[in-house]
Amino acid sequence: MTPDSSHTPRPAAAGRLRTVALGAVPVVLLGLAVSTPTIPGTDISLAVPYAAEGPGPTFNTLGEVDGEQVIEITGARTDETEGNLDMTTVSVRTNMTMAQALGRWLFTEDTMVPIDHIFPADMDPEQIKQSNEAAFTESESAATIAAMNHLDRPTEVVVARVLDGTAATGVFAEEDTILAVDGVEVQRPTEVAERAQAKKPGEEITFTVERDGREQELDLTLGELEQNPGVGAVGILMTSQPGDGVEVDYNLQDVGGPSAGMMFSLAVIDKLSPGPLNGGKFVAGTGTITPDGAVGPIGGIVHKVDAAEAQGAELFLAPAENCAEAVSRDHGDMVVASVANLDEAIAAMDTFAAGGEVTTCQPR
Structure with missing residues (x-):
């Protein structure tokens, strides 16, 4: 999977690249080794039962991936878009030795989580894959309907x-x-x-x-x-x-979890309404979405804020329930706005584009 060229991820370690669901987090899983490290001559694993979470790649929902529109709309006239509406992800590294895990803990801002947060003990890899795909599909459906409801389309x-x-x-x-x-x-x-x-x-x-x-x-x-x-x-x-012949297709096949919902919905609204919804600015964000437009909390937000800031985002839309954590680290000059629903997200972008005071997240 190759994201939009302006947002090419730079993994810190070579290895397998795939995605899994981590609660409400779409994540990129980076195996540090092709196989689990073992004691030479034995099958005794040297991998620690922890994973390292860090900033993952971002994807402009208004742009392209692998030569296709991230969001493709047919059956209705679409408007030209400007700027970015980036969804953000969390990278997760597994199959680490003790030395590798300590290195990430000491020399990066990654957070360490028990491996069963990534691979639940009661689920096999195929079940995890199916759960991941189901969550993403549900998120896509909710995003589409939330956008239709906002636009008063049937x-x-x-x-x-x-x-x-x-x-x-x-x-x-x-x-x-x-x-x-x-x-x-x-x-x-x-x-x-x-x-x-x-x-x-x-x-x-x-x-x-x-x-x-x-x-x-x-x-x-x-x-x-x-x-x-x-x-x-x-x-x-x-x-x-x-209900009026509009079809919305999402072409991020290898990203899972429901936390892209809000950004997907905003992108659909932008494409089906006149003028740039983001004021032409570089906006990033995260959050689940319900069909009635409510934005819900997600996990790993500090890493998503870091990823957006590193890519040059000017405004980050954060779920209100994640606000304190979202600004618990330095986020440079990037404004982190608190949003509880689609209307607030759109209002935040309007205000920011006009140079006004946005309702920002505040630390505890």
């Missing part, structure tokens, strides 16, 4: 999965688009859930769906979930997508 509800042994089995199909519940139009999964949960198990409910380009009605008898007795349950997992 959204629609899509069936992502039909749960076995539930009322929906044999009635719904994956990729059904839910248009209405009992004749009332719906645009969000929460609206579908609220209408179903307002009824009791055993009651009838009618869904209007679009399947294979045709509209049809589905009637079913509501079931009940063991963990939620007395409340009607359908048995589907739902997601949202733009």
Whole structure:
């Protein structure tokens, strides 16, 4: 994976480069050795049970990666963008000997974390990979819908999965688009859930769906979930997508975790609205996003601030709940703004571009 040419990462050590999820952190994993160090002539590992976290590469969400737009939008007219909206990552080094770990602890600003923070003991590598991909996909979906909601563009509800042994089995199909519940139009999964949960198990409910380009009605008898007795349950997992033909594709295939959500959403808004959202400035940031635009906290923020400052960012958008940690280290002349939602992030960029006073993060 090659980021935008102006943000090429410079790893401190050679070795494998791949990404994993670390809680809410997209990370770049840098193995210090191709294989785990062992005592010569034995299979006894010399690797310490710790990993070193440090600043990772940044990616301009308005730019390109591997010759493709990081965020590609079709089905709508897009506007020219300026400057940067960089998402930030954390690098993680594993397979370290005691000497290597001590060296990073003594001579860098890396932080040491138990290895099971990277590879949970109850998950194998394939499960970690799947969890990582799922978190990133969910983040992309939330970012898209948050942007559509901000822009007052329509959204629609899509069936992502039909749960076995539930009322929906044999009635719904994956990729059904839910248009209405009992004749009332719906645009969000929460609206579908609220209408179903307002009824009791055993009651009838009618869904209007679009399947294979045709509209049809589905009637079913509501079931009940063991963990939620007395409340009607359908048995589907739902997601949202733009409802007016817009398609948003994200082309950072090897980065995982949900903390790019806010920056993705801002980039989508920038591309679908007139004028540069960032005022043409170099803005970086991090934070999870919900479909209603709330920005949530993440891990490893000190390293993300360091990475952004090293790349020349002028303004860093930090989740309000991470503020004290975000400014616990020197961040030079870069302004670190406190944001709790998309509106505050956009307001911070407007204020900064106009030379005004931004609401900044304050140390404890």
